[in-house]
Amino acid sequence: MGPFLKNTWYAAAWNHEVSVDSPLARRILNEPLVLFRDTAGKVVALEDRCCHRHLPLSQGKVLGDVLQCGYHGLEFDATGNCVAVPGQTRVPPGSRVRSWPVIEKYQYIWVWMGDADKADESLLPDWHVMDDPDWAVVKGDPPFQIPCHYELFNDNLLDLSHLAYVHTKNIGTVAVPDFPIVTTKTANTVRMIRWILDSPPAPLYAHFGGFTDNIDRWQYAEAMVPSFNTVRVGCLPAGCGAQPGDHPDNFSPKSGGRNAQGFEFYNLNAITPETESSTWYFYAHSRNFAQDDPNMDEEFRHELRAAFQEDVDILAAQQMNMARHAHDPKDWVDINVDGPGLALRKMVVDAISAEH
Ligand code: FES
Numbered sequence: 640m641g642p643f644l645k646n647t648w649y650a651a652a653w654n655h656e657v658s659v660d661s662p663l664a665r666r667i668l669n670e671p672l673v674l675f676r677d678t679a680g681k682v683v684a685l686e687d688r689c690c691h692r693h694l695p696l697s698q699g700k701v702l703g704d705v706l707q708c709g710y711h712g713l714e715f716d717a718t719g720n721c722v723a724v725p726g727q728t729r730v731p732p733g734s735r736v737r738s739w740p741v742i743e744k745y746q747y748i749w750v751w752m753g754d755a756d757k758a759d760e761s762l763l764p765d766w767h768v769m770d771d772p773d774w775a776v777v778k779g780d781p782p783f784q785i786p787c788h789y790e791l792f793n794d795n796l797l798d799l800s801h802l803a804y805v806h807t808k809n810i811g812t813v814a815v816p817d818f819p820i821v822t823t824k825t826a827n828t829v830r831m832i833r834w835i836l837d838s839p840p841a842p843l844y845a846h847f848g849g850f851t852d853n854i855d856r857w858q859y860a861e862a863m864v865p866s867f868n869t870v871r872v873g874c875l876p877a878g879c880g881a882q883p884g885d886h887p888d889n890f891s892p893k894s895g896g897r898n899a900q901g902f903e904f905y906n907l908n909a910i911t912p913e914t915e916s917s918t919w920y921f922y923a924h925s926r927n928f929a930q931d932d933p934n935m936d937e938e939f940r941h942e943l944r945a946a947f948q949e950d951v952d953i954l955a956a957q958q959m960n961m962a963r964h965a966h967d968p969k970d971w972v973d974i975n976v977d978g979p980g981l982a983l984r985k986m987v988v989d990a991i992s993a994e995h
């Protein structure tokens with residue numbers, strides 16, 4: 640399933656996972672990283688392998704602005720340079736570990752795994768709804784660690800017909816695949832829009848919106864290379880008049896007040912390869928209704944985690960079969976709903992080729 644794109648940001652952790660007290664170990668693109676905060680609160684990402692005898696530095700201690708190895712006490716600064724060796728004044732030449740650029744934004748800790756001089760904050764997805772006071776955020780905490788290749792999850796989030804088969808207890812209904820998708824592309828994004836018109840609400844939609852009659856519902860998925868997936872979903876009472884491909888902004892509640900009869904929420908997904916066969920999944924939900932209601936927070940936390948666990952189980956089972964039978968995507972049979980996922984896969988392949 641190929642190498643990884645290096646010159647891009649990946650979510651490495653939630654902001655609250657990285658503390659000044661203890662280092663956090665996390666493998667990203669097969670590289671062992673250790674994350675910690677310095678005295679200024681800035682997050683540092685170093686190689687999780689001491690240059691002396693290779694103990695993971697995550698087993699050491701944060702001492703102010705340095706990370707001290709837990710075996711023989713070598714100390715490393717934010718750039719990865721060893722700055723102190725106990726019992727001697729001389730630090731041997733070449734005593735250093737790798738470091739990676741880090742940004743803390745939208746409540747995520749992002750690391751740049753490629754050339755440091757190419758790291759560019761403007762290449763992050765625009766996920767300002769994570770910080771917008773008009774929106775209430777519930778983070779998927781802890782992140783899921785899924786035994787699957789990360790692109791299986793891109794496929795999943797760009798093909799929401801699966802709600803009819805995987806999520807009928809919560810966010811899906813059997814009507815979903817009956818409605819066509821409209822796919823559009825830019826240089827590095829794929830967009831999929833589906834309107835599910837005049838259909839009964841899924842169980843959680845009925846609950847969140849108090850609907851008893853049919854609704855019109857939209858799914859608007861936008862995926863950016865390599866694996867930032869934004870899924871905007873929402874609904875209105877049936878009869879809104881949307882046509883296939885209409886942008887939900889023309890129908891959804893406008894800023895300054897929600898439509899009393901409808902709602903929408905953003906599902907933001909940062910999918911980070913851990914290895915070729917395992918993936919970190921950082922998801923969040925940002926909603927513009929019942930923002931100050933802690934009960935609604937709890938419902939989003941529990942009900943949607945239960946729904947996403949259903950995806951995790953599917954992806955793990957898929958990966959297990961693919962590993963067992965040495966499947967190659969070239970051998971797959973494709974159907975219409977695969978269009979957006981295949982388009983993103985092609986963009987990722989092209990971006991990786993351009994790096995080499
Ligand atoms: S292994 Fe890190 S100081 Fe020896």
Ligand SMILES: [Fe+2]
Nearest residue numbers: 801805806950
């Ligand atoms: Fe799903």
